[in-house]
């Protein structure tokens with residue numbers, strides 16, 4: 001391998017995400033609390049050439065948000081975890097590990113237990129879209145140039161385009177639960193057809209009952225056998241337990257944060273929710289990601305004990321539940337809404353995991369760990385509420401609205417999630433009737449910055465929140 005280009009240098013998505021981690025950490029390490037306090041000319045002089053070339057492309061609003069005292073420690077911790085993950089992933093690929101892409105409802109522990117580092121197909125574009133103006137728009141266009149329509153999901157269009165352009169490695173294996181949408185199922189099949197490798201599908205039942213889970217568990221066991229056969233690796237009980245324990249510990253802080261966000265005032269900044277989605281996709285991957293969730297929890301707990309708000313002094317809190325997703329290419333949006341309108345972010349449909357139902361993975365045996373991971377996957381965001389009776393999503397969010405004392409709901413409808421648009425009206429009505437709160441629905445796209453431009457998104461949300469002040 002000595003004379004070959006390393007994966008970190010070769011694949012732009014790896015290199016760019018790694019550089020984002022460095023840039024955010026360096027900016028925060030200066031001690032600046034706002035962009036005006038940053039000595040940009042001095043920083044540009046000390047930055048490596050590649051890093052410096054990225055600086056002009058970064059959203060100014062993102063810099064403003066990450067430097068705030070309420071956000072900076074958690075951002076540093078999150079970026080440490082991501083840097084370690086991307087570095088380890090690139091090294092393992094250099095050493096000859098198969099390239100494994102998994103869909104977002106499957107956390108990585110099962111593959112880590114086979115001594116392989118997978119990458120969630122939808123993960124790396126989140127960081128790039130969150131950081132840079134125009135984020136992954138080029139990669140979305142690359143996929144659409146192949147004849148795929150604009151109205152399918154950018155969460156797959158972006159990585160598909162990145163592989164086509166050589167910014168991400170070709171797959172050896174794609175692992176896809178067939179929940180929640182036909183769009184994502186077909187996009188994985190298209191990726192396999194275009195780029196090769198093997199596609200392993202976990203047939204995901206429509207229902208959410210025990211019989212359905214037993215069927216899904218059998219699918220999980222078959223998936224483990226297929227991955228072992230394809231890769232020649234074997235699931236190691238000790239290694240699996242190590243990563244499952246890390247994942248359990250990580251979730252313990254996530255669950256406690258969910259409890260803390262029920263308090264008035266909400267002590268937890270909303271910008272972290274997008275990072276929590278990514279952390280969930282990397283559950284159990286390394287100790288650093290546990291530290292990220294731990295710091296989020298400890299900082300929020302400290303504020304709760306002191307009765308401190310995350311809002312500017314004197315702002316009335318508008319406690320808001322985000323009933324579908326958030327918008328990763330506007331990662332600064334919750335922070336902007338906190339400062340300007342007093343919005344506080346309670347939960348969202350892409351990061352909420354019901355603690356009383358999902359709980360922890362039982363580490364007593366290899367079978368119990370496989371079952372526990374399958375159970376979590378069965379209830380992951382997009383999986384739990386995306387393809388079953390609407391009652392599940394409605395009961396989850398009405399329950400959150402009541403127990404978190406919500407004042408309002410926002411449905412940030414991702415353009416491609418056709419199924420969620422169908423439930424949005426029923427959900428809004430239920431929130432009004434059962435929790436007494438209004439819902440605002442707006443159209444966005446998870447990663448495509450052009451679908452609803454930032455200025456338009458801000459104007460629409462501002463109009464809604466102004467009615468609640």
Ligand code: SF4
Nearest residue numbers: 153180181184416417
């Ligand atoms: S559920 Fe929505 S966000 Fe998830 S893959 Fe399908 S279209 Fe994309």
